[in-house]
Structure formats: C-alpha cells, structure tokens
Amino acid sequence: MDAPLLRPTDQRTGGWQTFPFIIGAIMGVSMVTYGVSSNLEVYLINAFNIGRFDAAQIYGIASGCISLAPIVGGIVADSMVGCSTVLGGATAACFVSMLLFTSTAVLPSLRPPTCYSATLCEPPTAIQLAILFFAVALMAVGVAGTRYNGMTMGANQLSSQTDRDAFFNWSFVALYLSSIAGATLLVYIQDSVSWPWGFGLCTAVAALALLLYLCGRPFYLRTKPNNNDNNNAFVRFGRxxxxxxxxxxxxxxxxxxxxTISVQASITVLQAMAMDRHLGRRFLVPAGSINASVLATASASIAVLDRTKCRLQPPLRRIAIGHVVNAFAMAAMALTESRRLAISAAKPLSVLWLVPSLVLIGFGEAFHFPGTVAFYYSEFPASLRSTATGTYAVVSGLGYYVSSASIAALRRSTGWLKDDINKSRRQEKNGLEELD
Structure with missing residues (x-):
C-alpha cells in the first residue's frame, strides 16, 4: 500500500511546479557523486599514496555501498520520516561530504605528503583515511535519499499515471545527463586544473542542490509514513x-x-592511467572520465531501442541479449589489454583502444538494465512490487563486493596484479622489458 498523500486544500502545492526543485536536487547529487567516484581511484593513488589495486578494491567497496544505499533510503522514507525529509537530509549529507573532500585536497594535514618516488612514499595515517572514508560514507547517504527516493517523491506530486510516467522518463534522462557531466566536466577540472578546484566545484554544485530542495519546500506534497504497512510487508515477504x-x-x-562490469570499471581507470591519453597536442583525457563512454552509449541506446520493436521483447530475452553483449565486451577488453601489454615497453597504446569495449558494455546495459527492472516488477509477488525496482540496486551493489573480493583473492594467490599495471604475468613470461 502506498503511503497516503497529505492533499492540500488549495492548488499551490504539488504538480509539475515541484519538478525543477526535486529534479534539480537529484541531478546535483548525481553529478557530484559521479564526479568524485569516477575519479576516486586516481585521487587515492595520486593524493593518498595508495597502491593501484588497493585503490581498485576501495573503489569497489565504495561503489557497492553507494549502490546499496538507495534501498536503505527507501526503507527510512517509507516507514519512518517520509520522502521529503529523507531527500533534504540526503542533499545536506552530500554537501558536507563535498566539503570534506575539498578539505582533504586543500589542507596538507588531511593527506600524506606528496610521493616523489617509490622509496620516498609516506602512506596516509589512520585519521586521514578515516576522514576520507567518512566523506565517502556521507556521499553514499546522499545517494540513498535521492536516487530512488527522489523519484518516488516526484511521482507523488502528480495525480495522473501519465504524468508520473513522464516524470520517470525525464528523471532517467536527468540522471544520465548529470552523471555524464560529473564523469567528464568535474573530473576534467580535477585532473587538468587541481583537486581543490575540482572538489570545490563539486561543493558548489552540492550546495545548489540543497538550495533547490529548500526553495521547493513550500510547494511539496507530503507523504505520511505508515509503520503498519511496512511491518505487514515483512510478514508478506516471509509468507x-x-x-x-x-x-x-x-x-x-x-x-x-x-x-564483471565492476571489475571493468576499476581496471579500466588503471589501464587509462598507463596509456597515451592525448587527443591532439593539448587535450589530455582524464583517466576517470573514460567510463563515461558506458553512460553515454547506454543512454543513447536506451533512447533508440525504446523507439524500436526491441522494447516489445520479453524481459528475459532482453536480459539474455545483455549478457551476450557483455561477454563480447569482456573478450574485447582482454584483447585490448593483451595488445597494450605487447607494445607498452615500446610506446604506450592510445586510450581510444578502450572505447570499443566500453561502447559494447553500454550497449549491453541498454538491454539488461531495463529488462532486469521490468522482469523483477513482473515476477515479484504483488505485495512486494514496491521493492522490485530497488532490487537492481541490491544486485549491483553485491556485484561490486564480489568484484572487490575477486581482486583481493587474485592478489593473494597470484602475482598477476601488481601496482605497476605494466608488470604483468604475460610480460614476465615473454621476457618483455618492464616499465618503472
């Protein structure tokens, strides 16, 4: 049962007038989250002197938390305080998170000294790591209250199903666009200008998101959380x-x-850092922006497929197509890495070699992402359909944890994954010269 809406006695609240405030808050949090998380590995390596594959594992764990967070936000909103309060708290948490990230970049005491060589590299202290990880946790809180909860709140402002469908469509467009902007523009400023300026801009965007939410408060319809409905849902779940x-x-x-996609996302950044990222003489592609190819391809493909007969295919078939395309993408990544290692001693391979496999991953996502959500919604018991779409976030989050555990296990049992990504098992076997 949906939480009851507190309907107004006049027409000054609710409706499409709330759209710019709610969607603005969602876009702001999404933009800075992708702007920071896309470049988190690079920041850990370059500013906190953390090893490359240690950074990849931290990235996997952080991404898993961010993916799982919306489920927690939904539970809190439905059973405790309502969507509006959760959205406000989430945007505030995101703002504080960006302030902390900016502080770590500006204040030398919050990060280790610059690492000038492998022998003169001081690791971060426990306090420095604690502050950094607390910033990541607050960023996850920001996502928890905006990604799905914000969409629910926006839909609650509208009375017709047609308007709600339109709102959801625009919400996904806004999420993709803001994510791409974060993974490109914000990451570029972090890499090409400085970390303080990059994180400072993230803080400004987060502040704008919070301001938009606050400005819209007089216009929001409120939802009344219902603890009894939530308890009944757990009973039905058991039955x-x-x-x-x-x-x-x-x-x-x-x-x-x-x-597999999580491993790709983290390893691709490490690959990009070891490749030739120049486009022309002056432009240098940020390593953290390379995965934006996946977002751009997925968003464009979803828009195109929605206008073809592919959208009429059964969900399981779309999921299967996505799996097949993803398998080809992983094979393409393996071939690219093999070629990169074969010539890395002579000349770094262009980062553009990574794009075809990333395009394939994005194209596969256009099939399996909507297909999976549709499948869960149609197959879950009627009493649990309100949690069906959120299940994708749980699956995605668990996938990040599996990828991080896989990297850790591979590092413990083999010598394949070294901090210098050019020093691989294949190079050692073939006796190729290693890069320092």
Whole structure:
C-alpha cells in the first residue's frame, strides 16, 4: 500500500511546479557523486599514496555501498520520516561530504605528503583515511535519499499515471545527463586544473542542490509514513518467500554480470592511467572520465531501442541479449589489454583502444538494465512490487563486493596484479622489458 498523500486544500502545492526543485536536487547529487567516484581511484593513488589495486578494491567497496544505499533510503522514507525529509537530509549529507573532500585536497594535514618516488612514499595515517572514508560514507547517504527516493517523491506530486510516467522518463534522462557531466566536466577540472578546484566545484554544485530542495519546500506534497504497512510487508515477504526462490538464478546471474562490469570499471581507470591519453597536442583525457563512454552509449541506446520493436521483447530475452553483449565486451577488453601489454615497453597504446569495449558494455546495459527492472516488477509477488525496482540496486551493489573480493583473492594467490599495471604475468613470461 502506498503511503497516503497529505492533499492540500488549495492548488499551490504539488504538480509539475515541484519538478525543477526535486529534479534539480537529484541531478546535483548525481553529478557530484559521479564526479568524485569516477575519479576516486586516481585521487587515492595520486593524493593518498595508495597502491593501484588497493585503490581498485576501495573503489569497489565504495561503489557497492553507494549502490546499496538507495534501498536503505527507501526503507527510512517509507516507514519512518517520509520522502521529503529523507531527500533534504540526503542533499545536506552530500554537501558536507563535498566539503570534506575539498578539505582533504586543500589542507596538507588531511593527506600524506606528496610521493616523489617509490622509496620516498609516506602512506596516509589512520585519521586521514578515516576522514576520507567518512566523506565517502556521507556521499553514499546522499545517494540513498535521492536516487530512488527522489523519484518516488516526484511521482507523488502528480495525480495522473501519465504524468508520473513522464516524470520517470525525464528523471532517467536527468540522471544520465548529470552523471555524464560529473564523469567528464568535474573530473576534467580535477585532473587538468587541481583537486581543490575540482572538489570545490563539486561543493558548489552540492550546495545548489540543497538550495533547490529548500526553495521547493513550500510547494511539496507530503507523504505520511505508515509503520503498519511496512511491518505487514515483512510478514508478506516471509509468507511468499518460497515464490522468490525461483528468482534466485536470475538474481545470481545479475550479481555475476554486475561483478564483471565492476571489475571493468576499476581496471579500466588503471589501464587509462598507463596509456597515451592525448587527443591532439593539448587535450589530455582524464583517466576517470573514460567510463563515461558506458553512460553515454547506454543512454543513447536506451533512447533508440525504446523507439524500436526491441522494447516489445520479453524481459528475459532482453536480459539474455545483455549478457551476450557483455561477454563480447569482456573478450574485447582482454584483447585490448593483451595488445597494450605487447607494445607498452615500446610506446604506450592510445586510450581510444578502450572505447570499443566500453561502447559494447553500454550497449549491453541498454538491454539488461531495463529488462532486469521490468522482469523483477513482473515476477515479484504483488505485495512486494514496491521493492522490485530497488532490487537492481541490491544486485549491483553485491556485484561490486564480489568484484572487490575477486581482486583481493587474485592478489593473494597470484602475482598477476601488481601496482605497476605494466608488470604483468604475460610480460614476465615473454621476457618483455618492464616499465618503472
């Protein structure tokens, strides 16, 4: 049962007039989250003197927390304080997070000294890491209250299903556009200007998101959280749990798919850092921006496929197509890495070699992402459909944890993953010269 809306006695609240405030807050948080998380590995390596694959593992864990956070935000909104309060708290948490990131970049006491060589490299202190990880945690809180909760709040402002469908469509467009802007513009400023300026701009965007939310408060319709409905949902979940067992294969395959994409996202940044990122004489592609190719391809492909007969395909078929495309993408990545290692001693390979595999990943996402959400919604018991779409976030988050655990296990059991990504097992086997 949906939480009851507190309908106004006049027409000055609710409706499309709330759209710019809610969507502005969502876009602001999404933009800075991608702007920071896309470049988090680079920041850990260059500013905190953390090893490359240690940074990749931290990135995986942080991304998993960010992916799982919206489920927690939804539960708090539905059963405790309502969507509006959660959205406001989330935008405030995101703003504080950006302030902390900016502080670590501006204040030398909050990060280790610059690492000038491998022998003169001081690791971060426990306090420095604690502040950094607290900033990441607050960023996850920001995502928890905006990504899905913000969409629910926006839909609650509208009375017709047609308007709600339109709102959801525009919300996804806004999420993709803001994510691409964060992964390109903000990351470029961090890399090409400075970390303080890059994080400072993130702070300004987060402040604008919070301001937009506050300016819209007089116009919002409120939802009244219902603890009884939430408790009944847990009872129904237990009663109908057997029906969910049949969904475990598709959920498990989704976790494995997410794990491969997570490994790709973290390793691709490390690859880009070791490749020739020049476009022309002056422009240098930020390593953290390379994964924006996935977002751009996915958003464009979803828009195109929505206007073709592909959108009429059964969800399972779309999921299967996404898995197949992703398998080809992983094979393309392996071939690219093989070629990169083969010539890295002579001349770094252009970063553009990574783009074809990233385009394939984005194209596959255009199939399996909407297909998975549609499948969960259609197959979940009717009493649990309100949690169906959020299940994708859980699957994605677990995939990040699996990827991080896989990297850790591979590092413990083999010598394949070294801090210098050019020093691989294949190079040692072939006796190729290693780069320092």
């Amino acid at each position: 109908e749990g057997k029906l969910l067992i049949g969904l475990l294969p598709i959920i498990s395959s989704g976790i494995l798919l997410s794990a």
